[in-house]
Amino acid sequence: MRTVKKMASAATIAVFLLCCFITASTGSQADCDVYAATGSSFTVPLTHVLKDSDNLRWFQDENLIFYRRQKQVITGKNYDVDSTGSLKLTQLTKNKSGRYSPQIHRADGTSAGDLPSVRLCVLDRVQKPTVMMNCTGDKAKVSFTCNVGQNEKVKWFVDGKQVAEKGKTLMRVAKDVVNAHFSCNISNHVSSEISLPVKQDCYKPVFPETIFGISIWVLVSGGTGIVLMLILIVIIYIIKLRRKKHVRLNGEHLFVYF
Numbered sequence: 001m002r003t004v005k006k007m008a009s010a011a012t013i014a015v016f017l018l019c020c021f022i023t024a025s026t027g028s029q030a031d032c033d034v035y036a037a038t039g040s041s042f043t044v045p046l047t048h049v050l051k052d053s054d055n056l057r058w059f060q061d062e063n064l065i066f067y068r069r070q071k072q073v074i075t076g077k078n079y080d081v082d083s084t085g086s087l088k089l090t091q092l093t094k095n096k097s098g099r100y101s102p103q104i105h106r107a108d109g110t111s112a113g114d115l116p117s118v119r120l121c122v123l124d125r126v127q128k129p130t131v132m133m134n135c136t137g138d139k140a141k142v143s144f145t146c147n148v149g150q151n152e153k154v155k156w157f158v159d160g161k162q163v164a165e166k167g168k169t170l171m172r173v174a175k176d177v178v179n180a181h182f183s184c185n186i187s188n189h190v191s192s193e194i195s196l197p198v199k200q201d202c203y204k205p206v207f208p209e210t211i212f213g214i215s216i217w218v219l220v221s222g223g224t225g226i227v228l229m230l231i232l233i234v235i236i237y238i239i240k241l242r243r244k245k246h247v248r249l250n251g252e253h254l255f256v257y258f
């Protein structure tokens, strides 16, 4: 009977530990009330109106980090809380993530009851991403890859317009995106950054659309214009030449013609 009980309690403890492990590994970011960037500040509000005679405690998870008995600070620093008793967190680091909860006892030792706690998660700001362009399928296809970190969301922009895909890599038929600019925007709960735009380099059209940055159509129409003008000049010249010959043949008509 006793061994059964022991086994049962051991199993309970095992299940409990397993649960803790699962929440610790998966829930570290999902269950936050507030997100703050590394290096920034955050004040955990105290919702209770504090009296001078009150004893105030602040906990980070199970650890007592601040204790003030009436006006005497026993744990922590005087400047850890503001005049209302709210907890001031500055120069945040990731290990300051956790559940912050206050506790207040009145002078007579009675508790002020359960006060709201805050689950804070401290994250690094995202780094500016870069896009890597890569040709596949014998250069018929192009892939763009964004160097996104864990727990960061990706958005893709093609010529400034957002596309539906949300993955780390974007695939396109190279011919369809000859001059399109691809950039990725990555974000987490505290910041976002966008990459510089990148163009494909896999498919090169036979007639490039620009030469030295000038549209091929401008060049072609400009060239055509010059050719037409030359032809015109030549025609005018020939006509004049023929008229001169004519004039020389019929000297008396000279003034009629010119």
Ligand SMILES: *[C@@H]1O[C@H](CO)[C@@H](O)[C@H](O)[C@H]1NC(C)=O
Pocket: 093, 094, 095, 096
């Ligand atoms: C928290 O992290 C900072 C730097 O990231 C380190 O200096 C500090 O010692 C850590 N504190 C604890 C209690 O682990």
Ligand SMILES: *[C@@H]1O[C@H](CO)[C@@H](O)[C@H](O)[C@H]1NC(C)=O
Pocket: 132, 133, 134, 135
């Ligand atoms: C293209 O991607 C492959 C793997 O998918 C990699 O081995 C190769 O280095 C990449 N090429 C370039 C030019 O980045």
Ligand SMILES: *[C@@H]1O[C@H](CO)[C@@H](O)[C@H](O)[C@H]1NC(C)=O
Pocket: 155, 185, 186, 187, 192, 193, 194
């Ligand atoms: C990038 O995405 C974030 C989050 O969705 C957004 O707040 C931000 O404005 C975007 N930046 C640009 C330049 O589009």
